[in-house]
Amino acid sequence: MEISTMQTIETLGTVAFSISGSFAAMQRRLDPFGVLIIAFVTSIGGGTVRDLLIGDTPVAWMRDVNYCLLILLTSLATIFFKTHIKKFKVTLFLFDSAxxxxxxxxxxxxxxxxxxxxxxxVALGTITGCFGGVIRDTFLNTIPLIFRKEIYATACILGGILYFTLKHFNIKEDVANISVIAFIFVFRIVVVKYKLTLPKFGY
Amino acid sequence: MEISTMQTIETLGTVAFSISGSFAAMQRRLDPFGVLIIAFVTSIGGGTVRDLLIGDTPVAWMRDVNYCLLILLTSLATIFFKTHIKKFKVTLFLFDSAxxxxxxxxxxxxxxxxxxxxxxxVALGTITGCFGGVIRDTFLNTIPLIFRKEIYATACILGGILYFTLKHFNIKEDVANISVIAFIFVFRIVVVKYKLTLPKFGY
Amino acid sequence: MEISTMQTIETLGTVAFSISGSFAAMQRRLDPFGVLIIAFVTSIGGGTVRDLLIGDTPVAWMRDVNYCLLILLTSLATIFFKTHIKKFKVTLFLFDSAxxxxxxxxxxxxxxxxxxxxxxxVALGTITGCFGGVIRDTFLNTIPLIFRKEIYATACILGGILYFTLKHFNIKEDVANISVIAFIFVFRIVVVKYKLTLPKFGY
Structure with missing residues (x-):
């Protein structure tokens, strides 16, 4: 996979997480500033926690102001076009999964x-993928969604295991990368579509 | 601005955040130890997150035990004199804004x-100014105030923009610093006094 | 104290925190994945915050995958044998205190x-001992237990003061270490057994 392809999808992912964060914040009736902050932490939360844990500081978004601008513009657009975007919930969900x-x-x-x-x-990958949502939900004062409803992180973990399995069989790097991304993408959609969940505990 | 002036105001700011944290914790009926912890995270939270993000570790308060002592003494004083200090809410608010x-x-x-x-x-400045309060509110299990009522962080962001505008016009460093601090101070007081808020979302 | 002894007790401590985290998560009816995550953050939270604050990255658990495996196995065992383990609440409490x-x-x-x-x-020691529980409770959307009911952190702080007092009188390193661990262990049991608490604030 070429660098430019990676950047394109990363940009799309950032946009999607920014939109998802904005919606979550607006549903809790935060003011526009709060919406921007929640959009921001949802988008950069995962990468920030990852960079802190491995000690790669200053963290990624501090070294490239473009990500901040992208999140700002996406979040503002979500606020202004919120009625319109609501109709594209499926599109949003697809971008989020990607x-x-x-x-x-x-x-x-x-x-x-x-x-x-x-x-x-695999743990780092899961953190990068999921932690933005965890921080968002913690700030919004709910039990993070990841712990309750969706098999969200399970997709990341299985994707990570798939990656190292593919590498074990000497699959080409590009093919392995695309396979893992596609697997997580499809796995999550299937899980949400058929409302699959891990069993809960009944006390 | 001289180093000693900076340290004086920083000390005052630490004292003020420590008092504000103590009050927030006592209102939630925490025990004295909880009050101390909340006072501590309110005072050092912003600087700690800042130092972690840029990788300047060990973080500031670990290198100077005097800040910890200052917070401890301020918080204990707030606990013991709480009835008295309540009458000085305006003083507290002024110190907090400073x-x-x-x-x-x-x-x-x-x-x-x-x-x-x-x-x-500007983002780093905003984090340093605001994040102590965010962590405090998250620990106290409320939606952080910053996302709901006050145009708190907006003051920091506008102050930051003012700073770089002043520097762009070659204003002296000392003058720029004092102007920004004064701007944030006055802006926040005006906003709170006239109950100005960003518009909320009605769903 | 020999390195192997330290590792033995650390392993026991990790197991205990993992069990305690699993129980807390199951009581909130999280799915098995959520239980694993909560067990994980409870066990490694304190050490991770400590390593981040002093800048010792990558953080400890990233450099030794065995801790992750240990937490995983302990948490799975807790989930499957939950009825059985409930009867050993005292054992759990003793391990947790150790x-x-x-x-x-x-x-x-x-x-x-x-x-x-x-x-x-002393602050670092307290953070290492207590922060796993703080993060656990924050994720589970309650006011952290440490701020409400138990004199949990007080044990750590007094233990830390004891350590430096012993060192001041030139007590041997091993003896000081064991004394502090035993002190915290006993102090916490006595506090919980006799329901001792710091006074609360009545408003």
Whole structure:
């Protein structure tokens, strides 16, 4: 996979997470500033936690102001066109799932770059993909969605395991990357479409 | 602005945030230890998040035990004299606003010191000024105030923009610093006094 | 105290925190994945915050995948044998207190290793011992237990003061370590057994 392809999908993922964060904040009736902040933490939360844990500081978004501008513009657009975008919930969900796949893949790659073991790389990928949503929900004062309804992180973990399985069989890097992103993308859609969940505990 | 002046106002800001944190914790009926912890995170939260994001570790308060002592003493004093201090709500609010201004200015200066771009420096300043309150409210299990009622962070952002505008016109460093601190101080007081807010979303 | 002894108790502490986190998550009816995450953050939260604050990255659990495996297995075992383990609440509580003692001691040692002052070392020890629980409760959307009911952190702080007092009188390192761990262990049991609490504020 070429660098430019990665950047394109990362940009789409950032846009999607920014939209999802904006919606979550507006549903809680925050003011526009609060909406921007929530959009921001949803988009950069995962990568920031990842960079802090491995000590790659200043964290990514501080080194490239373009991501901040992208999030700002996306969030403002979501606020102004909110009625219109609501009709595209499916589009939003697809972008969000694509972002999840790519951010997970990026996190895994960064872990490998820092010489961490495969299990930790999968954890890093999962953190990169999911933690933006965890911080968003914590700030919005709800039990993070990730712990309740969706098999969100499970997709990241299985995707990570798939990646190292593919590498074990000497699959080409590009093919492995695309396969993992596609797997997480499809897995999440199937899970949400058929409302699959892990069993809950009844006390 | 001389170093000693900066330290004086920083000390006042730390004291003010410590008092505000103590009050917030006592209103939620925490025990004295909880009050101390909340006072502590309110005072050092912003600077800690800033130092973590730019990788300036060990974080500031770990390198100077005097800040911890100052927070401890302020918080204990607030607990013991709580009836008395309640009458000085205006004084507290003024100190809190001054602290907001200075901590924002310090965050911006630290960003410049680390060679970050102006937009990121403004973000760092805002984080330094506001994040103590965000962590406090998250621990106290409420939607952080910053996302709901006050145009708190807006003051920091506008102050940051003012700073780089002044520097663009070659205003002296000292004058720029004092202007920004004064602007944030006055802006916040005016906003709270006239109950100005950003528009909310009605769903 | 030999390294192997330290590792044995640290392992026991990790197991205990993992069990305690799993129970807290199951009581909130999270799905198994959520339970694993909460067990994980409870076990590694304190050490992670400590390593981030002093800048010792990648953080500890990223450098040794065995801790992750240990937490995973413990949490799975807790989920499957939950009815059985409930009867051993006392055992769980004892392990949890032992873990608290040891993690506090480890945090203090790491602070000394990084050349920090005694007061900051005590803070680091307290963070290492307590922060896993703080993060757990924040994610589970309750006011952290540490701020409400138990004199949890007080045990760590008094233990830390005890350590530096013993060192001041030139007590042997091993004896000091064991004394502090035992003190925190016993102090917490006594406090919980006799329901001792710091006074609350009545408004």
């Amino acid at each position: 972002g999840l796949g790519l951010f997970t893949m990026l996190g895994i790659q960064k872990g490998i770059m820092f010489g961490l073991s495969p299990g930790i790389c | 602290g907001l201004g200075l901590f924002t200015m310090l965050g911006i200066q630290k960003g410049i010191m680390f060679g970050l771009s102006p937009g990121i420096c | 873990g608290l003692g040891l993690f506090t001691m480890l945090g203090i040692q790491k602070g000394i290793m990084f050349g920090l002052s005694p007061g900051i070392c």
